[in-house]
Amino acid sequence: MRRLCGDRRGAVSILTAIMTMALIGFSALGIDIGMLTLSQRRLQGIADEAALAAASSSPDRREEAIRRLLAANGLSDVTSTITPGRYRADAAIVPQDRFVPGADAGALRVVLSRPVPLFFGQVLTGRNTAPVSARAVARRIDMAAFSLGTRLVNVSGGLPGALLNGLAGSDLSLSIGDYQALVGAQVDLLPMIQGLGTKIGLTGASFDTILAADVTLPQLLSAMADATGKPDAAGILRRMALRVPGSKVPLTRLIDLGPLTNTARVPSRNLIEVDAYAMLRESLSVANGQRQVALNPGGSIKGLLSTRILVAIGERPASTPWLAVAQDGSTIVRTAQQRFLIDSEVGVPLLANIRLPIFVETAAAQARLNSVSCTGPVQTVTIDALPSPGTLAIAQVDQSRFDDMSRSPITGQTVLLQLLLARVWGYARLDLASDSAWQQVRFDQNDISQRTTRTVTANSAVSGIAASLIQHVTLRLEGFDLSGLTGIVGAALTPVAPILDTLIGDLSELLGLRVGQADVTVNGVRCGAATLVA
Structure with missing residues (x-):
């Protein structure tokens, strides 16, 4: 070793x-x-x-x-x-x-x-x-602007004027031609907001700052006039700005710009266009004015001796705008609950007139963005919509609680015919329960460019409201058994059903929503470029 x-x-x-x-x-x-x-x-x-x-x-x-x-x-x-x-x-x-x-x-x-x-x-x-x-x-931020409950109205008679006058709380003195011009005009939304900022002293401010500011109806209508490409519609809006009251318009309850909220400049013109009439109607309905409107077409409706209409528009649910810019389904728009009562008189030879009250109520319809597809120059948008249920009735309506959207104003049977020795009572009610099924609506390039409105119908919807109610009405005779009196009343109501259905349809279009239906419009789309973020 x-x-x-x-x-x-x-x-x-x-x-x-x-x-x-x-x-x-x-x-x-x-x-x-x-x-x-x-x-x-x-x-x-x-x-x-x-x-x-x-x-x-x-x-x-x-x-x-x-x-x-x-x-x-x-x-x-x-x-x-x-x-x-x-x-x-x-x-x-x-x-x-x-x-x-x-x-x-x-x-x-x-x-x-x-x-x-x-x-x-x-x-x-x-x-x-x-x-x-x-x-x-x-x-990639692909954005689509969509609105719910907008429909191009069928202007007829004095109904549009009476409705807008009631919402504005003043006489707007507009002719049928004026309404037709408004219905055919588009308002470029982003330039309108930018111009509105200049009018209220917020030049260069972001869109959310302008929308949250105190804006009056005259200022809003003037900005709408500047942002529409139709000279006749612009002139009408400027005249209206001189007639409407100075009520404040809470624009944040109408418009949600989503990803564009903090933007201070217009990325491109004609990006988001809205129907001038629909914008006017929604602005008047949320302003500090009347939410209950009484209309009196009188005997101008052929086939009816007299007609009186009472309209009530509920409060829009919180954080649910009428028009929204979104990139996903987190933003939901909802319509306000609406009621109207059409109280008509129908003439019967050799008898007293028949009084026919028809009550119509629509609950809140909903819509949300499903997807935006950008394949080259082709753009498509898919919207999920949930149509509104409703209540239809021929019944006695308590007008003292007509504005109370938390409870029904229907109290029971109503007297349709009043004679000296007998009365005929009537009652019919149809409750359209929501089917709770979101339905997809696809908008192609042409639909978007043409601002096409698509209608989504619930499975429980009823077509021909007056005809359906009259078909289901239960008649009861009180007093002397006058031969065939209930049959006479039933026979007299049947011919006026188409007339009343036309009136209900016109009024629904003016209010922007039908019973059991949701009207959806894609007001603009922008396909953003891909950006590396991490």
Whole structure:
């Protein structure tokens, strides 16, 4: 042992073996880790491009877009994963948590991974390759503006004038031609808001600041006139601005600009256009004016001796605008609850007149954005709509609680015919329960450009309201049994049903919503460019 310990032969071989392993280790550290880092950086650049390519493509073509990109870069051994979700650009959230996987809400995350060959590292690890991965998040803001309960009205008789006069609380002195001009005119919404800001001293302010400001009806109508391309409609709106009261209009209850809220400039003209009449009607209904309107067409409706109409418009639900700009389904618009009572008299030869009160109520319809699809120049928008249920009745209505939308004003049977020795009572009621099923409505490029209104009908909807009620009415005779009196009343009501249905249809169109139906309009769409956000 003493001789062995003192023998120095072969020491260089041992040191060489030890240093060789160290040299291999340092080589692996310098070369292999360098190769892994270089490969990861290159893969990160490809991942960024892949995320942008996928975000710029339709959902069914995202994988194909990534495959083409990888093939163009000669990367056949890369695997990819696409995860849709939502990106919240909130400074209070740490960057790695801003992307939330889930339903496709305009953002997606792309993860790429590939094996990288090892040179010296395989001696230490026993593996020929090591995996590297890269991830990127891209976002595209595709926006659509849509409104609920807007319909191009059929201007007839003095009904439109009486309705708008009642909502405004003053005589607007508009002719049938004036209403037709308003119905055919479009208001460019964003320039209107920008011009409104100038009128109230908020030049250069963001849209949300202007919408939240104190705006009066005259100021709003003047801004609408400046933002419509029809000179005749502009002149009518300016004349109306001189006649309406100075009531304040809470525009935030009408318009939700969503992603455009903090914008201070108009991105493009004609991006969001709204019907001038619908905008006027909704503005008057939320202003500090009348929410109950009494109309008296008198005997101007052929087939009816007299007609009186009472209209009540409920408060719009909180945070549910009439028109919204959205990029996902988180924004829901709802209509206000509406009621109207048509009280008519029908003449019967040799008898007293028949009084026929028809009560119609619509609950709140709803709509939300389902998706925006941008494939090249072709744009399509899908809207989910939930039509409104309603209540129809021929009954006695307590007008003292007509404005109370929390309870029904129907109290029971009503007297249809009053004679000296007998009375005929009548009652009919149809409650249209909501089927609670959202229905999808697709708008193509032509629908969007033409501002086409699509009507979604609930399964429980009734066509021919007056005819349906008269068909279901129950008649009861009180007093002397005059021969065939109930039959005479029933026979007298049948011919006036089409007349009353036409009147109900005209009034529904003026109010913007039919019973059991939801009218949806896409007022504009913008397909944004893909942006890398993480």
